Amino acid sequence: MSEVIDRFDADRFEASRDRLASLAYRLLGSASEAEDAVQDAYLRWQGADRQRIEVPEAWLAKVVTNLSLDRLRSAHMRKERASAWLPEPVLEGDPMLGPAETVEQREMVSLAVLALMERLAPVERGVYVLREAFSYTHAEIADMLEISEAASQQHLHRARRRVAAGRRRGLVDVDAASARRTVEAFLEAASTGDTDRLVELLTDDATAITDGAGLSERILRYDTPGKVAAIARAGFRPSPAKRRIAGGVPVIHYALVNGAPAILAVVDDRVVGVVAFDVLSGKISTVRGIASPQRLAHIDAVWARQEQDSPIIAEW
Numbered sequence: 001m002s003e004v005i006d007r008f009d010a011d012r013f014e015a016s017r018d019r020l021a022s023l024a025y026r027l028l029g030s031a032s033e034a035e036d037a038v039q040d041a042y043l044r045w046q047g048a049d050r051q052r053i054e055v056p057e058a059w060l061a062k063v064v065t066n067l068s069l070d071r072l073r074s075a076h077m078r079k080e081r082a083s084a085w086l087p088e089p090v091l092e093g094d095p096m097l098g099p100a101e102t103v104e105q106r107e108m109v110s111l112a113v114l115a116l117m118e119r120l121a122p123v124e125r126g127v128y129v130l131r132e133a134f135s136y137t138h139a140e141i142a143d144m145l146e147i148s149e150a151a152s153q154q155h156l157h158r159a160r161r162r163v164a165a166g167r168r169r170g171l172v173d174v175d176a177a178s179a180r181r182t183v184e185a186f187l188e189a190a191s192t193g194d195t196d197r198l199v200e201l202l203t204d205d206a207t208a209i210t211d212g213a214g215l216s217e218r219i220l221r222y223d224t225p226g227k228v229a230a231i232a233r234a235g236f237r238p239s240p241a242k243r244r245i246a247g248g249v250p251v252i253h254y255a256l257v258n259g260a261p262a263i264l265a266v267v268d269d270r271v272v273g274v275v276a277f278d279v280l281s282g283k284i285s286t287v288r289g290i291a292s293p294q295r296l297a298h299i300d301a302v303w304a305r306q307e308q309d310s311p312i313i314a315e316w
Contacts, residue, residue, distance in 0.1 A: 022095065030088045032298055035298070069125070091256070117163065120158075127156050187252070206225045207286050209221050210235075211291060211292050260278060275287060
């Protein structure tokens with residue numbers, strides 16, 4: 001009988017796993033950390049007196065939330081995020097991106113907003129995610145975080161204000177076909193060294209953020225169209241040295257990453273680089289380049305399980 005109960009309880013956990021992972025990812029901005037938090041929650045679930053848990057989904061959400069916030073509060077994570085942190089990219093179709101029914105929910109897993117949420121205190125981030133992405137009531141959030149309802153409301157107000165202050169633009173649902181054309185034009189101009197065309201494709205306040213092909217100990221930022229064009233021209237033009245760093249000749253695929261148009265560099269079916277773009281009215285406002293193997297471990301695993309479209313560049 002106990003084996004039947006254990007299997008039933010394990011199935012109940014698995015039924016919640018995707019939702020728990022999406023909650024942890026929003027709280028942490030890291031797919032690998034989110035997976036660890038969910039696994040820790042499973043161990044807690046196994047060790048709990050499960051017959052006394054009235055609403056398993058609520059209990060698990062509370063555990064995952066607090067495990068995630070504890071990670072944000074840890075001295076090691078605070079030190080790491082202060083110098084060289086970028087959100088980990090997640091590929092379209094990954095359950096970690098859900099729920100995504102509304103523009104607001106989709107925006108919350110954009111790389112831009114995940115970065116903005118780094119400005120929030122852990123409890124503010126917790127309230128913001130629970131309320132805005134998962135529609136928990138303030139009474140439910142107060143119970144989960146062991147704060148008062150009034151405090152939950154205050155934290156939400158501050159979090160909304162801070163995220164809004166950091167946004168460069170309001171909510172926009174971008175036309176997918178138009179965004180792809182813009183990204184492909186940008187890639188063509190960068191690969192051929194056409195600086196004038198690159199600048200034409202950038203907004204006046206364009207920025208680039210990169211981990212330096214995965215080699216830099218700090219995050220690099222470029223904050224004018226001219227600088228962005230220069231780094232794009234230098235980074236996208238093929239060379240033997242870049243192929244050595246990549247481990248071979250990359251194949252370039254178009255993809256959606258965290259809801260944004262992106263290109264993936266793939267060598268031997270392994271994702272070795274992701275460049276994601278914020279596109280507005282046919283122009284690019286932000287370029288984010290990520291190549292650290294640690295930041296790409298999750299997207300690489302998901303990529304390997306998905307059926308791929310034809311590449312836009314067969315040999316880069």
